[in-house]
Amino acid sequence: MSDEDELILSELEDDDLVQQMYDDLYDGLRDEIMEAVHILLERGWTPYDILTKALVEGMRIVGIDFRDGILFVPEVLLAANAMKGGMGILKPLLIETGAPRLGKMVIGTVKGDIHDIGKNLVAMMMEGAGFEVTDLGINNAVEAYLEALAREQPDILGMSALLTTTMPYMKVVIDTMVEKGIREDYIVLVGGAPLNEDFGKAIGADAYCRDAAVAVETAKDLIARRHNQRAAV
Numbered sequence: 001m002s003d004e005d006e007l008i009l010s011e012l013e014d015d016d017l018v019q020q021m022y023d024d025l026y027d028g029l030r031d032e033i034m035e036a037v038h039i040l041l042e043r044g045w046t047p048y049d050i051l052t053k054a055l056v057e058g059m060r061i062v063g064i065d066f067r068d069g070i071l072f073v074p075e076v077l078l079a080a081n082a083m084k085g086g087m088g089i090l091k092p093l094l095i096e097t098g099a100p101r102l103g104k105m106v107i108g109t110v111k112g113d114i115h116d117i118g119k120n121l122v123a124m125m126m127e128g129a130g131f132e133v134t135d136l137g138i139n140n141a142v143e144a145y146l147e148a149l150a151r152e153q154p155d156i157l158g159m160s161a162l163l164t165t166t167m168p169y170m171k172v173v174i175d176t177m178v179e180k181g182i183r184e185d186y187i188v189l190v191g192g193a194p195l196n197e198d199f200g201k202a203i204g205a206d207a208y209c210r211d212a213a214v215a216v217e218t219a220k221d222l223i224a225r226r227h228n229q230r231a232a233v
Contacts, residue, residue, distance in 0.1 A: 025058035028078025059128035080124030107158035108136030115162035
């Protein structure tokens with residue numbers, strides 16, 4: 001980056017800088033995003049406002065264009081990586097200030113499956129939307145999911161599979177949760193190329209999400225419904 005570029009970023013008014021951050025996120029420019037986050041912090045913005053008004057809103061735009069087929073996986077991964085740069089600065093500050101978060105998610109690819117691009121994308125987009133995400137990685141047996149649920153106490157469990165042969169393992173996990181009497185404690189979201197809505201219903205998941213943008217929308221919707229139900233009790 002040239003000095004001239006840096007000069008311009010710091011000379012922008014707040015509103016223009018936030019607009020520029022949307023563009024930089026969209027273009028996957030990690031260094032620029034990190035610099036802009038520092039500038040806003042220096043100007044007295046709270047970490048929560050930077051997260052929600054700049055980063056989350058910027059990723060929402062990315063998510064819409066991904067859903068509509070304007071952006072593709074490589075571009076979204078770049079945007080998410082830029083977002084992560086900004087989040088790295090904000091995370092410790094958010095923990096310090098006890099900022100509210102949308103919810104907590106545990107996500108992992110199921111046993112026998114080592115595909116993780118889709119799962120990584122969902123994890124990044126969920127973080128981008130303001131969720132706290134614990135990523136268990138690939139090849140997770142039922143015990144790994146159960147241990148993570150007990151340890152992390154999330155709102156959501158996300159499972160991913162890319163092989164038709166590993167899809168049925170999702171049912172093993174859900175059936176085990178039912179047996180242990182903990183199924184109703186969590187929202188269960190499933191995804192992956194060979195899955196569909198009927199499969200999600202058949203195995204007892206709360207929802208099938210065809211891509212990362214849908215996963216974020218579905219998670220927000222189900223969390224809101226859950227809060228409303230609890231409030232009504």
